[in-house]
Amino acid sequence: MKNRGRSGVTLADVAREAGVSAMTVSRALRNPDRVSARSRDAIQAVIERLGYVPDPAARALAAGRTNVIGVIVPSVTNNVFADVMRGIYDAAEGTPWQVQLGNSRYSPIAEEDLVRTFLSQKPAGLIISGIDQSEATAGLLRSAPCRIVQIMETGPDPFDMMVGFSHREAAGAATRHLLDAGYRRIGFLGARLDPRTQRRLEGFRVCLSPAGLLDEARIVTTPQPSSVTLGGHLMADLLSTAPDTDAVFCNNDDLAVGALFECQRRRIAVPGQMGICGFNDLEMMAAAHPSITSVLTFRHEMGRQAMSLLGAALRGEETSQPVVDLGFEVVPRATTDRTLQPGRAEGGGVRARAP
C-alpha cells in the first residue's frame, strides 16, 4: 500500500523536517497553547513549505470524533430551507465545524438512513428539521453521542435543543388578520401536506371555528409539491367549489403568488373581491404588484441560531434555554388592505407614472 494520495505529506514528514516529534506537531495544530512558541513557529513554517494538509479520516479514526455538523432538511429546492442553510453556513463560517447537508426528501425512511449515515461519521453535532421523526429515528437520536438541534418548529420534548416557532400560532395569526381586515368567507390553499403544513391548517381551523366561520368546503389541499402554477390551480378549484370565498390563506408564498396571478387572470379584484395572505414572506412578496400580505418567518436567523447554539454547546457553554422560539410576524400588505380604493388599489397602490 504505497503512497497514492496527492500531497503525500504526513504529520511525520512535518515532524522530521521541524525536528520535533509527530505528537508535538499534532498538538501545535490542535492545541497551539500547549506548545512553545519556538516549536510552533518552526512547525508552521514547515507546514507551509511542504503544503501539509491533515488527513481528516486519520484524525477521525484516531480521535474517535469529527468536526462534522450534519444537517438534515427535507428539500434542497425549497426557498425556506435554502434560507435556513444560508444561516447555518453563515454561523459556521470561521469555526472549525464543517457543515454537511443531507436531503431527506420528505421521506421518513430516507431520514432514518441519513441519521444513521451521519452518526457513523461520529459527528460533533446534528441539525435536523422538524419534530416528527419516526420512532426508529427518534431512538437513534435519543442515544446519539452528539449534540442535536431540531429546527423549523418548537414543541415539547426536544431531543436536546430546538430553534423554531409555532406554525399553528403563526397560521392562526394570519387568519385572524384576514378576519380583522373584514373578510368572512376565508379559504385555505395547501400543498405538500408535511407536518408543518398540517399544523398551519390546524391553526387556521382553530381560529375560524369559534367564530362559526370555518367551512371545510373552502379548504383545498393537495399532496403535490408546492409551486406558483399549483397556487393558480388550487385557487381555481376553490373558486369552482366555493365561488363566494372572499379571502385565502395560502400555506406558502408560492401558492399565494399563483393565487394572485389566477385572480388577475380572472379579473377578480385583489384585495377588493379577494384577500390573499401567504406564508414565509419571501423577498418577492413585498415587490409584487399588488404587494402580498404574508407571515414573516425568521429562516436565516433560525439557521444561524441553530448553528450558534450548537457551537456554544460544543464549547461547553451550556445554555439555560434549550428551546428558542423565534416567533413570526404578520406583515399586512396591499392584498389584504380593503381600505385601498378599488381601481387605485387594485393592482397595489404604488403608482409611479411613466415619465
Next chain:
Amino acid sequence: MKNRGRSGVTLADVAREAGVSAMTVSRALRNPDRVSARSRDAIQAVIERLGYVPDPAARALAAGRTNVIGVIVPSVTNNVFADVMRGIYDAAEGTPWQVQLGNSRYSPIAEEDLVRTFLSQKPAGLIISGIDQSEATAGLLRSAPCRIVQIMETGPDPFDMMVGFSHREAAGAATRHLLDAGYRRIGFLGARLDPRTQRRLEGFRVCLSPAGLLDEARIVTTPQPSSVTLGGHLMADLLSTAPDTDAVFCNNDDLAVGALFECQRRRIAVPGQMGICGFNDLEMMAAAHPSITSVLTFRHEMGRQAMSLLGAALRGEETSQPVVDLGFEVVPRATTDRTLQPGRAEGGGVRARAP
C-alpha cells in the same frame, strides 16, 4: 483509548460471530461476488443482528479513498443551483456515492479552500461550478487524483469533464427573439456580475451590435445579488436613463418578475409598451400574468448528467464525449408577444373591475 463510539460493533466483532476472518466480512461488504453465498448470508445475518455500521473514517484511511463526491456551488439560496443540486442528488440516489455540498459564496478564495478541503478527503469525484477558477484552484484541480466535472457552462480546456451550455449563445438567442418580436430599443438588466452574467451580457452585445442597435446607456447592472425587488429598481433606473426603451432582457427570472411588477406599477403596458424576457425559465414564469418569456435552461438535467457522467467514469466506462452541451430554449410568452391586444395583455391585464 477506549471504546467511546456508540455502536462499538466493529468488523472484527462481526467476523468473530460469523466464524470468518475480518477480511471476508470486508469483502462481503465491498465485493459480495468474491465471497461464497454461504458466508455472505451468514455475515449478513450477523451484521443485522449486531447492527453493525462500517466506520467511514477507518475505511477511508485504509483504502486511501472515499465514496464522497464533492460539489462546489457559489450559492445555496439561488434557485438555479437548487435545481442543479436536486439533479445531482437524484442521480446519486441508490449509488454508493455520497454527495457533499460546499458553498463558495462567489468567492474565489473560499472556492480554493473548499477544493483543498474536499481533496484532503480523498474524494471519488468533484463537481464544480463554472470555468473561471483561479490559477491556484486550477492547479489543484489539474493535479487532483480524482475525476472532475465542471458544470453550468461549456468552454475549451475542461479539466476533465463538462456539462453545461453557452450562456453567451443563450443570451444572444434571447436578444434575437426580442428583435424578431419587433423591439428595437432593447435594454439589459443584470445583477451579481459573476462570469456567467458577464458572458450573457456579451451575448446581448454581440447580438445587437451588428444591427447598430446596441446602446450602452440601456445596460443597467449592479454587483448586488439578484432579487425581485432589485429587478424593480433596475427597471426604474433604466426608465429614468433611457425612457424610450421598448424591451429588456433580464439576466435572470427574478429580475424579470421584478421588472414586470414595476411596469405594472407604472401602468406601462407589457408587452405593448415594454417587452420583457427573463433567463432560466423558473416555474413561475409560465404561471405569471402575463406569462413571462424566458430562456429555458436544463438545470436539473445538468446536475443529473454531471453525476451520471461521474458515476460512469468511476466505474471505468470512459465516455468518448467529455463535454456535454445541453443547450437552451427560448420560450416565447405573453411578455414579448406584440400580437396580443393591448387592453387584454397590457399591464398584465390587471384591470379587474370592482364587482
Next chain:
DNA sequence: TTGACAAATGTTAGCGCTATCATTCACATT
C-alpha cells in the same frame, strides 16, 4: 489418482493520526 488451476478465505502490515502516560528540563525553593 494426481496435478493444475481457480475460487474462497486467511494473514500480515500498515493507512495517518491522537490518547495516554512517561520523560525531560528549566527554574524556584529549601
Next chain:
DNA sequence: AATGTGAATGATAGCGCTAACATTTGTCAA
C-alpha cells in the same frame, strides 16, 4: 546541592479498516 514543580515534549499503542500476498479448498482433466 538536593528537591519539587510545572511546562514542554516524546514514546507507545492503537483507532477500524483494507491492499497485497499467502494459503486452503474445491473442481476437473489427464
